[in-house]
Each structure stands twice: as structure tokens, then as C-alpha cells.
Amino acid sequence: ETGVTQTPRHLVMGMTNKKSLKCEQHLGHNAMYWYKQSAKKPLELMFVYNFKEQTENNSVPSRFSPECPNSSHLFLHLHTLQPEDSALYLCASSQEAAANTGELFFGEGSRLTVL
Amino acid sequence: AQRVTQPEKLLSVFKGAPVELKCNYSYSGSPELFWYVQYSRQRLQLLLRHISRESIKGFTADLNKGETSFHLKKPFAQEEDSAMYYCALIPDSSYKLIFGSGTRLLVRP
16 A cells, blocks of 8 residues: 555554554655644644654644654554643654655544543 | 644535635645545545646645645536545645645535
């Protein structure tokens, strides 16, 4: 499969659950991103990884824990979330993070609902 | 702080009418600016970037540093242009793509 693939597409979890979102890209890119899209809010950058190293943590609460085992895979581990964390979580990749051309390739998103 | 503002949540026009989607930014340096588009049931994708000075699908956008604006324009809207449009900026020497809240364009037949 080509492009950026996110799983699961939909996730419902309780506040005490632990779950993970997965992102995989088959574009040969070296940078990967997590964005949060809430209703009526701009897309919020959460994390950036460049060559597997985290280069940006945009003041994200510790209940969100990213993991990038290699340049093709990115995870977002979720633990003791709050209802206000319900949102669409978008993964994206780009050739590299530095000197970015601005072209990010997005996945379809994982719709998270926290009960 | 860097910010991108899209004042219109919804813009509705008739087919063949001109379209202008507004985008203003706040940043003191030299940003790079972009327009992204999301068609129904499709992924968010890059439409155009100011540095390329390109016209994509009939859309153009001019960076006006004096007014800190990067409005997206098309002289004659088509129904297939209906989508969500997001303006975005990268602060210089950065890799953070900062998005506006988006404008839904609806082109009526």
C-alpha cells in the first residue's frame, strides 16, 4: 500500500484505558508528524520526528506519548485521556523536516472518542 | 506568536463567479505560505505554495507582506472546487507547518 496509512480509523476508549494509534508511510520520507484536529479549531501540531528523533513537542500533555521506531512508523500511545481529547488525529510525513518544502502527505486520520 | 487567520468559516458562490478565500498571518519574519485543500472524503493535500508562484487548478495566491495576507483567488469557480481550504505557514528556518482554521467553499450550480 502506498501513501500514509493510519489505524485504527475509529477508536472509542474510556478514560482509564491504554490504547495506541499507528501510522505507517511507504513514501520513503524521513519526517513524520502528529496533528490534532478538534471541532472548530485549527489543526494543532503535536509532535515532529525527523530521522527517528523527536524534534518538536508542542507542549502536549504527557498522557500522549509518541514513539517512532523507524522512519516509516509512528505511534501515539494514549493513557488516561480526558473527554476533551476526543478529536481526529492526523499523521503526516514529508521528505525531511528541515528546510521543509511545506508539502506534507497526510493520512486519513484516526477518529478518537474518549468516554 | 505565529498565527494564521481565516476569517470566513463558509464561503458560498455560484458556479462561474470569482472566488477569494482570505488568509492573514501574524509573523515578524519571512514565512513560507501554503494553501492546502481537502475535498469530500479525501485527504488533506497541498494545493499551492507561494514560493512557486504557480497556478494550480486555476487558483493563485499572492503574498502581500504589507498586509500580511495570502488570499487564494480563482476568477471562475467550478462545482468541483467545493472543499475545505486551509492556509498554512512555516516560520523561517523552521519545519512547523501552522494551519488556519479553514474555510469551507461551496460552489453552487
